[in-house]
Amino acid sequence: MQNNEIKIGFVTVSDRASRGEYEDLGGPAMQEWIGKALANPWTAVATVIEDEQALIESTLKDMVDNQGCSLILTTGGTGPAKRDVTPEATETVCDKILDGFAEQMRAVSLQYVPTAILSRQIAGTRGSCLIINLPGKPSAIAECLEAVFPAVPYCIDLIEGAYLQTNDEFVKGFRPKHAKKPSA
Template sequence: MWRVGIVTASDKGARGEREDRSGEEIRRLLREPDFEVSAWEVVPDEQGRIKEVLIRMADTERLDLVLTTGGTGLAPRDVTPEATRDVIGREVPGIPEAMRLASLRKTPFGMLSRGVAGLRGKTLIINLPGSPKAVRECLEAVLPVLPHALETMTGEFGDHGESLSFKRKS
């Protein structure tokens, strides 16, 4: 089972003025037995605070996957991608490319998402948009490959044969 953290970047959410529906949508989509939400935090749209939580979830809590929601747009306080780039060692550009492609199939506004994905040690961090609908579209686009990505990242998948949890359709 993969241990997951959810980080919602939202000024209003952090002040208790808005329900975290996007974080809830992530939790709903990550069904057992593959994933267990082990940590969930709502933080203000502040680069330093987002970085602090990402580092803690990766380095101290040693989560396998951290999914952020919010702060990926063009507003001045949308700084989640910058915070993520500050803490990752290597980017995984195919993940946000796939998410943007899935979004573009629904709306031209999908091209405005600035989300990134990358590795911090043995933790995969992925930025998702802030609306529940966009979270669902983007996470559904990449969810089928996440077990393989996590197995590869952690060394559970050695050779370039088939992954233990990702089987090709005949």
């Protein structure tokens, strides 16, 4: 049964931002982008946490299993540094990994910076939720979301999450012609 309440999780993974030493720019950038992208009302479930794998895992699990998020976007912790463990945590909590999201995000990012090949961001599903790891820089967040978001609403349909309607003037979600909007 499709979930009609739309909750979207936003997780900033940053040691410095979690301690207040650095302003979280990624979390607000993700929320602003989603605010422009979605036509239907939604509720944000947002947090800033340290680069600790167990904490990332428990946060993602809580957002899906207890708070009912249909989409979770993370920012930070996707590079090659020793403390970057967001992809490992995401993979651990996911039922399925969707490689196409990461492939597309890296391909788009490579148009802007050669260091995009260092990004290890992934995406996957847990229950009725899609989890996408994004880069930390606000401009890169926007570039990656623009590249993959057309597939997000239909992906969430397929896993029986909330029905996301896009603001087609900002980003157009793709659904096959046979896909039907759930009855109210």
